[in-house]
Amino acid sequence: MKNDFPYQFATILFILMAYSNLQAQVMELPYKEIPAYPPDYTSGNVISRMIDGLGYRYYWATEGLTQKNLDYKPSEDGRTVMETLEHIHTMSNNILLAPDAKPYERPKNPPKYSYKELRALTLQNLNAASNKVLGKSPEEMEHFKVIFKQGERTSEFPYWNMINGMIADCIQHTGQIVLMRRASGNPQNPNVNVFLGKTRE
Numbered sequence: 001m002k003n004d005f006p007y008q009f010a011t012i013l014f015i016l017m018a019y020s021n022l023q024a025q026v027m028e029l030p031y032k033e034i035p036a037y038p039p040d041y042t043s044g045n046v047i048s049r050m051i052d053g054l055g056y057r058y059y060w061a062t063e064g065l066t067q068k069n070l071d072y073k074p075s076e077d078g079r080t081v082m083e084t085l086e087h088i089h090t091m092s093n094n095i096l097l098a099p100d101a102k103p104y105e106r107p108k109n110p111p112k113y114s115y116k117e118l119r120a121l122t123l124q125n126l127n128a129a130s131n132k133v134l135g136k137s138p139e140e141m142e143h144f145k146v147i148f149k150q151g152e153r154t155s156e157f158p159y160w161n162m163i164n165g166m167i168a169d170c171i172q173h174t175g176q177i178v179l180m181r182r183a184s185g186n187p188q189n190p191n192v193n194v195f196l197g198k199t200r201e
Helices: 005-027 043-062 068-073 081-100 115-133 160-183
Strands: 146-149 153-158
Touching: 005 043, 043 115, 043 146, 043 160, 081 115, 081 146, 146 160, 153 160
Parallel strands: none
Antiparallel strands: 146 153
């Protein structure tokens, strides 16, 4: 009887490799490089580019963090790197919801995410938010709202507050992560170029 084992083994191995490659494509995170810039300087495109710039900075500020980095904090009353990641993630939810004028309501019992989950969710939020504002006109952006909901109480603000608020705040905190990871012995990749939005291999 013919031995089909080598053929069957090769077939199974091929299927597993294909599945592994598919999973890698699905799990690939945005902002390893900054996307190509929009064709013009319309309102939505400028905001989209600001979010993309944040996404690229965040990607590399948070790439390859160790547990020592995540636990590091500059002072007794300061945030750890992990707590800073959680804070940025919360604000990325605001950034995502504002173009649809949807309220952000902080859960009473927020889920506890791992470092990898937080990083992926934040990058995905920023990418989705950038796509939402891309190409929007000033008239369309008038309908964007920053809305907070706490129980029966709702607070509403124009999108201007998002620009000087959450977007600027996330950029600032991302810079803090760069500083803290260096202080805890794991500097950011020196080949990161935030001006060009590319990282030399």
